[in-house]
Amino acid sequence: MPDALTRRVVITGLGCVTPVGNDLEAAWDALLAGKSGAAEITLFDTRDFGVHFANEVKDYNPDSFMEPKEAKRADRFVHMAMGAAKMAMHHAGLKPGLYQPERAGVVFASGIGGIRSIEEQFERYLRKGPKRISAFTIPYLMINSAPGYIAIDLGMKGPNYSTVTACASATHAIGLAMRHIQLHEADLMICGGSEAGISILGLGAFTNMGALSTRNDSPTTASRPFDRERDGFVMGEGSGALVLEALEHAQARKARILAEVLGYGFTDDAYHITSPDETGVGPARAFSQAIAASGLKPTDIDYMNAHGTSTIFNDRTEAKALQMVFGDHLSHMAVSSTKGHTGHLLGAAGAIEAVFTVRAIETGMVPPTINFTTPDPECGGIDVTPNQPRRREINYAMSNNLGFGGHNATLCFGKFRG
């Protein structure tokens, strides 16, 4: 292994804005209590749509994290990114002045960025003509407005960009942020993702693809990962952020270390633009790479936060990959998908799920897969931690996400040992 890659990277801060809670404590409590955030959509009128519910973030006020003038110039996905990032920094005990700006960076993901702003401005164009298209339209829609605004606010002048791989976007962001620290390109990175895709085009298009649950009469039981009665995913929105630091940087400032980021695996199916290769080989390779990069064996893994979207395609493919890589060890490890609670946050899914995975390591609690009533024989042998959280020692845990485009991205985290 090249010398540079031996640099250890630790997590010192977590933040999130989710459909089940607008901060880490609220979200984690809701996960353990098995609460779903799904309800009737309030962001726009869904009368003519086939699906009327989603996992919206409720009562979120961006003015707590941004100047009102800045908030006015940014899309909802940036509002939530800023909240998650600043709460993670607060959690880490960091603020400008406590780090060298040139050695601090941001990798922040989104799948579709400011799609609601695109719709609004196009509607303005149709109504009032081209001269009334807002001068803020480009920063509204740019996915990289999230890392851009975070950098401005926190004075971070190191590596800064977005990753865009649909539902694996944030997972890539976290892996690459770790890499920048390993390569000595930064000592401190904020990483994660944000999504606010519950919009006319988002809801309409996912509905027409047949990807969404149509359980309009029971939103809170609609997202049921790995359950045989599932009928599609439930759209979610929100943001998650992690503060990563070089171990010596964290120790020098006597930071509380929550866990260590050990490695990642990134692969692609090279198969179909929206359907996974159902052999499961693509995600299996990502799992194996993440485990190997972490210097571990499959039998070392105690918990996996699975992508588990509650679509037949995803859940069965992911189950095959789990069976392939972990074999008999599946009876000794816990698996769960927190999308039963939160719905699917698309490009931010990997961010909040990494946050939850780290929290699971830290607290020794596995969040459950809710709405699990009928096992799917195709997902056999996997202990999905049905409906109730479980206490167990977690030394090593993984978080996995698959994205349209055939992207498979897996992260491996470990309990910190000095």
Add this chain to the structure above:
Amino acid sequence: MSMSREEIREKVIDITCDQLKVSRDQIKDESAFVEDLGADSLDIAELVMEFEDEFDLEIPENEQGIRTINAAVDFISGKATK
């Protein structure tokens, strides 16, 4: 248009407060949008758009004179009485 100068001034101040997120008591007639009220080039573009929309007129792109609240009210009053 039959708006008085005072009515135009009130509207200009309303729009400026809303666009630049400043409070009314921060605004004086001689306040400059950029130097005193913190506007950048994107804010100016938005302000001009809002003035055009509200008063149903066109402000030419090279209209450099509208630097202050007073100048905006003068320009709009002049146009509006033509």
